[in-house]
Amino acid sequence: MSETLLRVEELALHYRTRQGAVRAVDGISFDVERSEALVVLGESGCGKSTLAKTLMRVLPRNVGHRSGRIVLGDVEVSALPDERFRREVQWSRMALVMQASMNALNPVVRVGEQVAEPLRVLRGWSRRRALARAAEVFELVGVSTDFLARYPFELSGGMRQRVVLAMALIAEPELVILDEPTSALDVLTQASIMNALKRIKRELGTSFILITHDVATSSELADRVALMYAGQFVEVADAARFFAEPAHPYSQMLMASVPRLHQRLRPEPIPGQPPSLFDPPGGCRFAERCPHRFARCDREPPALPFGDRHRVRCWLHADDAQPGDDS
Numbered sequence: 001m002s003e004t005l006l007r008v009e010e011l012a013l014h015y016r017t018r019q020g021a022v023r024a025v026d027g028i029s030f031d032v033e034r035s036e037a038l039v040v041l042g043e044s045g046c047g048k049s050t051l052a053k054t055l056m057r058v059l060p061r062n063v064g065h066r067s068g069r070i071v072l073g074d075v076e077v078s079a080l081p082d083e084r085f086r087r088e089v090q091w092s093r094m095a096l097v098m099q100a101s102m103n104a105l106n107p108v109v110r111v112g113e114q115v116a117e118p119l120r121v122l123r124g125w126s127r128r129r130a131l132a133r134a135a136e137v138f139e140l141v142g143v144s145t146d147f148l149a150r151y152p153f154e155l156s157g158g159m160r161q162r163v164v165l166a167m168a169l170i171a172e173p174e175l176v177i178l179d180e181p182t183s184a185l186d187v188l189t190q191a192s193i194m195n196a197l198k199r200i201k202r203e204l205g206t207s208f209i210l211i212t213h214d215v216a217t218s219s220e221l222a223d224r225v226a227l228m229y230a231g232q233f234v235e236v237a238d239a240a241r242f243f244a245e246p247a248h249p250y251s252q253m254l255m256a257s258v259p260r261l262h263q264r265l266r267p268e269p270i271p272g273q274p275p276s277l278f279d280p281p282g283g284c285r286f287a288e289r290c291p292h293r294f295a296r297c298d299r300e301p302p303a304l305p306f307g308d309r310h311r312v313r314c315w316l317h318a319d320d321a322q323p324g325d326d327s
């Protein structure tokens with residue numbers, strides 16, 4: 001039986017800047033089940049990293065508005081004070097592999113020690129016990145235990161990325177958030193890391209939120225897909241359904257823009273640019289670029305239910321809305 005691990009309701013995070021508020025995450029709701037991988041797709045700047053950082057509470061100082069509920073298991077983690085969140089949730093129940101974190105390993109500390117560190121800090125384990133556990137996790141992510149005593153500069157990019165993944169997994173969190181974990185790597189290394197993630201999901205029952213702009217790689221792991229646009233999720237659906245029959249016009253155009261082998265039609269780029277997050281348009285945020293725009297798009301569409309666990313933020317899918325309808 002499936003069981004909800006993470007429930008996010010109306011999450012919003014705006015940054016304060018001299019030019020005004022940047023509405024990087026603006027009313028996002030979704031859930032993730034145990035042992036499920038949700039892939040968050042979206043163009044650069046749409047708010048994907050901000051979503052990850054908001055969930056994990058690793059935010060810069062210039063946070064303006066923050067609201068919404070985050071429930072992990074049966075704990076409303078968004079209501080916990082920082083200190084309790086750090087002690088009880090961060091890294092132990094929910095871990096984050098930040099964008100480019102493989103380049104942020106400490107250059108003067110052996111990688112085994114770095115991976116073992118969270119167990120020493122969070123659980124007070126001895127160095128020896130923590131290193132023994134680090135060796136197990138190295139095997140899980142496909143790094144030979146011979147590498148435990150090496151320094152980061154002695155490892156390839158792919159190996160460093162696996163080490164960072166091991167660090168996220170060491171305390172056996174129920175949820176791991178990965179922000180563009182393979183974008184700097186070659187395709188074979190990407191595929192091998194995706195396979196390791198699939199195995200971990202199956203064997204440990206870990207849930208993943210994988211953030212990426214790479215449709216092809218993400219399809220390997222995805223059970224569900226959320227497509228983000230200008231701070232909002234425009235569609236959330238089962239992966240098979242999303243890839244075969246995307247419902248939102250942006251999803252359809254995104255899928256048509258992905259080059260495929262054996263495809264007769266040429267991939268079509270999406271014309272135009274996403275709106276500014278300083279002052280996003282009042283109606284549908286995709287309307288400017290949408291070939292199906294009609295009068296109702298001047299009003300902001302809600303995330304409309306469209307079958308089981310499928311939501312689409314588009315008036316075309318409101319039962320009573322049709323193109324040509326001026327209401």
Ligand SMILES: Nc1ncnc2c1ncn2[C@@H]1O[C@H](COP(=O)(O)OP(=O)(O)OP(=O)(O)O)[C@@H](O)[C@H]1O
Pocket residue numbers: 015016017022024042043044045046047048049050051060062213277
């Ligand atoms: N600390 C900050 N202060 C102000 N604005 C910020 C800050 N961090 C990010 N932004 C802005 O918030 C928006 C969302 O950024 P974010 O990094 O979350 O997007 P992204 O989808 O992860 O992009 P990418 O794929 O390029 O990393 C962008 O307009 C970005 O310029």
